[in-house]
Amino acid sequence: MGYSNSTDGDIEITHGLNEFLVVKSDVAGNLEWSKNFGGSNGDYGYGVCNGLNGGYVLVGKTNSIDGDINFYHGDYDCWVIKIDSVGNIEWEHTYGGSYTEGASDIIQTSDGNYLLGASVWSSDGDISALHGIDAGDFWLVKLSPDGDILWEKTFGSTETEQLNSIIETRNGDFVAAGYTTGNDGDVSGFHGWLDYWVIRVDNEGNLIWQKA
Numbered sequence: 001m002g003y004s005n006s007t008d009g010d011i012e013i014t015h016g017l018n019e020f021l022v023v024k025s026d027v028a029g030n031l032e033w034s035k036n037f038g039g040s041n042g043d044y045g046y047g048v049c050n051g052l053n054g055g056y057v058l059v060g061k062t063n064s065i066d067g068d069i070n071f072y073h074g075d076y077d078c079w080v081i082k083i084d085s086v087g088n089i090e091w092e093h094t095y096g097g098s099y100t101e102g103a104s105d106i107i108q109t110s111d112g113n114y115l116l117g118a119s120v121w122s123s124d125g126d127i128s129a130l131h132g133i134d135a136g137d138f139w140l141v142k143l144s145p146d147g148d149i150l151w152e153k154t155f156g157s158t159e160t161e162q163l164n165s166i167i168e169t170r171n172g173d174f175v176a177a178g179y180t181t182g183n184d185g186d187v188s189g190f191h192g193w194l195d196y197w198v199i200r201v202d203n204e205g206n207l208i209w210q211k212a
Helices: none
Strands: 002-004 019-025 031-037 043-050 056-062 077-083 089-095 101-108 114-120 137-143 149-155 161-168 174-180 195-201 207-211
Touching: 019 056, 019 077, 056 114, 077 114, 077 137, 114 161, 114 174, 137 174, 137 195, 149 195
Parallel strands: 019 043, 043 101, 077 101, 101 161, 137 161
Antiparallel strands: 002 019, 002 043, 019 031, 043 056, 056 077, 056 101, 077 089, 101 114, 114 137, 137 149, 161 174, 174 195, 195 207
16 A cells, blocks of 8 residues: 556556555465556555455545545545455545645554544644644544544644554554654653654543653
8 A cells, every 4th residue: 555656567547646556466475456546636545454344444645636536625635445355446535624634544443443543734624623723633533434433533732743653452442653843732741853652542532641
């Protein structure tokens, strides 16, 4: 899972600029199929997980409103695509607000849903709050098997946070990791300039602890 702006080699078609690129190989690394997804503008794929009912779920960001994308909030949106086992789209959703959002990770959750991990710069649309002005926050979004938002929470400071990865713990909490440049809001213990930042939340997205 990644992105490409090529139109030759293993890539059969393109919609425009950079697009999501998914390559399926056998255990020996031989190509079984490749698919690209996107619109006429920039689409960037960053994460993938197995689908709850088979297939795969792909995440990244888009600023297209054509091709495979049916709705657009503004600037860049988080883009999530569910494909079947041979790369056909089953559903796709964009999530975000009027500024820049980008999804970096997605996991299945033990209660039969998905958790999306992203970085956001908006305080409108699907995003209920933002800690800073022109500064990014961690964004965690619980999604149903069909991609409907069950809950969403932002975490951060008045400076910039960028989320890179998420996991579920043994007791059903979630841990998100990335970086921060702030020392207020949800962030304390900042060392200077740019720190790793790790947060733990419960199954409803309530903050349990954070460490910089």
